[in-house]
Amino acid sequence: MSANKKTAKILVFSTEKISDPAIDMAGLLKMHYPPTAYTISVPCSSGIKPRWIMYALEKGFDGVFIAADGSDCTYGESCTEKTGHIVDQTHELMKQKGLDPARLRMAALCSVCSESFVKQMKTFNEYLYSNLTGLQQ
Secondary structure (H helix, E strand, O other), X not given: OOOOOOOOOEEXXXXXOOHHHHHHHHHHOOOOOOOXXXXXXXXXXXHOOHHHHHHHHHOOOOEEEEEEOHHHOOOOOXXXXXXXXXXXXXXXXXXXXXXXXXXXXXXXXXXXXXXXXXXXXXXXXXXXXXXXXXXXX
16 A cells, blocks of 8 residues: 555454454565554454444544454354344444444454455545544554
């Protein structure tokens, strides 16, 4: 990404065994995505708390992306459903606080989905930058 292109600050919740390897591979392959995407590893996406997401948004992140396990989760088959419920709960909290629910996204990423991750980050960054005011360069 060029130095003069504007980027949004995105917090990515990534899972240790499933989506972390895809994100690591994107870096190893020198695939470019916004440099203002910061990752936090969690064991399972269904363990993320709505208050963590709200805290990130309150502290200056423009968006939060959950790289969910999908059906590959080692902690249970209902991981995607549980993570979806967390996203729904958080969307409601965001609406109550007057925040655009589209600032929170979730997608299932497998361990070799580097291209998908990069595409998600680029698309999310474009949405956030074009729809939110006050984003820094």
